[in-house]
Amino acid sequence: MIMQTKLHPALIAIASLIFLILIAPLFIILGAAVSDTPFLTFPPQGFTLKWFSNIFQIEAFRTTAITSLQIAFLGTFLALLIGIPAAYALNRFKIRLPSWLSNVFVLPILVPEIVLGFSLMKNITIGLQLPVYTTLLLGHTLLVLPYAVRVVGASLASFDFSIEEAAISLGCPPLKTFLTVVLPNISAGVVAAFILAFITSINDVSISLFLTGPGVSTLPIQILAHMEQFFDPTIASVSVLLMLLTVGVMAIVEATLGLTFLTK
Amino acid sequence: MTVSLTLENVSAHYGSTQVLKDLTLAVAAGELVSLLGASGCGKTTTLRLVAGFLQPSSGTIRLGDRDLTRLPAHQRDIGLVFQNYALFPHLSVRDNVAFGLKQRGVDAAERKKRADRMLERVGLSSFADRMPAALSGGQKQRVALARALVIEPPLLMFDEPLSNLDAKLRVDMRVEIRRLQRANGTTSLYVTHDQEEAFSISDRVAIMNAGRIMQLDTPEVLYQRPANSFVARFVGFENLIDMTVVERLGETVTARTRDGALLQLSQERLGAIPDRFILAARPDGLAVARDGSGIPVTLGIRTYLGRAYQYQCTAEGQSYLGNGSLSEPLETGDRAVLSPVPEQCCILPADV
Known part of the structure; x- marks a missing residue:
């Protein structure tokens, strides 16, 4: 018979407590979102879905949600467009490149976002007089670039580059090899x-806070703006929708792919 | 279509380090030549230069009448087999083999036909629809071989293709490689650090050291008549004895070792002997006996080889490895003499 290792009761207690601390705020938001009161409260009093329908009544929520999605898609796309070739070069020519170079691509994460946001506003919005939307897109591209370089780089680190040489030796030109052999x-x-x-x-809030402007805003910024004026459960219901998107x-x-994939 | 491969005065550098020094090598049409040497000797660099993955700092590389020197790698039309197989993980075995044909614009039906025929030749017909991950090492290398052969390249190159396989499979695979290479008559360049592999598979072997070819010859010549002390040591002449001629009487030459021992050698059996030379002898080539003429030594450790005893011998700080007969075992510390067996010895020019 195999002896089952008993978990120490204290371990179970502490683990449960931490889990509770992590998850409880989310339930509070969920409760607050359905409360039939004109202000944020918990535990909820009554039950209503009118705050959810209220989101769709407010024009600003709809337009900022669209902006947020556009910026996220475009920014991520641009970051991958830069990040994949960068990650490729960093791995392929590792020996010939200086070792600090790969760290340059992590700088946007290391530098406090608030500093990054302020600096972008000062130099791009004010300095170069670029349109607000363009600046916001550039800011987000920069913000997510480290993820593109790092995560794609992790994949490339285990890629055997002799596969690429095999394709080239069989007559496949380098760019086509990258697209049809390396990328898949x-x-x-x-x-x-x-x-x-x-x-x-x-x-993202910190960078967007500096880079949004007249007529162009993102959903998290709109949530902040809304909360400054109305302390009603609409905020909670928007948060619930954002949570559902992430969970989705x-x-x-x-x-x-399996979630362990993200932690690899 | 068989063509020759020619490298003329090729030099290569990694940064400021010169890794190939004025290398000249000609592989005749249909011939299999191996580059043999320890790691860092420049053999893989040579292969990568021919493949086009590296650029020489000077010299020319030709395949038949085509100058490859500045041609991009993907236009060189060379079949490559890698040590780690380098199969495309996202393609089936059949698509792996058909990859080169696809690049050449062969249509899908013809591609499938030729890939399947090639898979049949390497005995993997039933694996055509599998993914590479589902194959064993030996099977993977067969697929890699099929993939390189199916494009009918004028030149095949192998980069340590058997190093990742176990011993038994290695022998089977090298016979297989030789069979396919012979059948197609494809000019081949084969890189390995394994002497047995190189000697068994090649028409000629180039033994390399420090970016230079030390000797390029048939395995038989390399094994029996090495041209210099590096090659001699490489093929197992463990005793390299510096000698100076003291007297010549007809074909019989008397020569002295550094520590003063005298040996009588016959030019009839060993070939011309210069005034200063190195007597190279395998352990088989130095007979250990209790008395007689030869180099007087003190015996060290004795080991049993089955066909003979081997002794570590010392004389005046020099050490030798010699074999003695099974009928007369000698003990550590005994005095004995070493006499050269001409068939197992050769004469090398003195090192400068």
Whole structure:
């Protein structure tokens, strides 16, 4: 008979407590979102879905949600467009490149976002007088670039580059080799990078705070703005929808690649 | 279509380190030549230069009448077999083999036909629809071989193709490689660090050291008549004895070792002997006996080889490895003499 290792009661207690602390705020939001009161409260008093329908009544929520999705998709796309070739070069020519170079691509994560946002506003919005939408897109591209480089890079680190040489020796030109041989073999990394970058962009506040402007705003910024004027449960219901979006994306990842994939 | 491969005065650098020094090599049409040497000797660099993955700093590389030197790698039309197989993980075995045909614009039906025929030749017909991950190492290397052969390249190159396989499979595979290479008459360049592999598979072997070819010859010549002390040591002449001629009487030459021992050698059996030379001898080539003429030594450790005893011998700080007969075992510390067996010895020019 195999002896089952008993978990220490204290371990169970502490683990449960931490889990509760992590998950409780989400339930509070969920409760607050359905409360039939004109202000945010918990536990909920009564039950209503009118705050959810209220979101769709407010024009600003709809337009900022669209902007957020556009910026997230475009920014992530641009970041991958730069990040995949960068990750490729960093791995392929590792020996010939200086070792600090790969760290340059992580700088946007290391530098406090608030500093990054302020600096972008000062130099791009004010300095170069670029349109607000363009600046916002550039800011988000920069914000998610480290995810693209790092996650795709992790995939490339285990890629055997002699496969690429085999394709070239068989008559496949280098660019075509990259697209038809290298890319299919790092596709899982590209998908993971896309998801991480997309979620990061959709949830970003600090950079967007500086780079949004007249007529162009993102959903998280709109949530902040709304809360300053109305302290009603609409905020909670928007948050619930954002949570559902994230959970939905995660469910797709789990179903297709497995969640352990993201922590690899 | 069989053509020759020619490298003329090819030099290569990694940064400021010169890894190939004025290398000249000609592989005749249909011939299989191996580059043999320890890691860092430049053999893989040579292969990568011919493949087009590296650029030489000077010299020319030709395949038949085509100058490859500045041609991009994907236009060189060379079949490559890698040590780690390098199969495309996302393609089935059949699509792996058909990949080169696809690049050449062969239509789908013809591609399938030719890929399947090639898979049949390497005995993997029933694996055509599998993915590479589902194959064993030996099977993977067969697929890699089929993939390189199916494009009917004028030149085949092998980069340590058997190093990742176990011993038994290695022998089977090298016979297989030789069979297919012979059948197609494809000019081939084969890189390995394994002497047995190189000697068994090749028409000629180039033994390399420090970016230079030390000797390029048939395995038989390399094994029996190495041209210099590096090659001699490489093929198992463990005793390299510096000698100076003291007297010549007709074809009989008397020569002295550094520590003063005298040996009588016959030019009839060993070939011309210069005034200063190295007597190279395998352990079989130095007979250990209790008395007689030869180099006087003190015996060290004795090991049993089955066909003979082998002794580590020392004389005046020099050490030798010699074999003695089974009928007369000698003990550590005994005094004995070493006499050269001409058939197992050769004369090398003195190192400069």
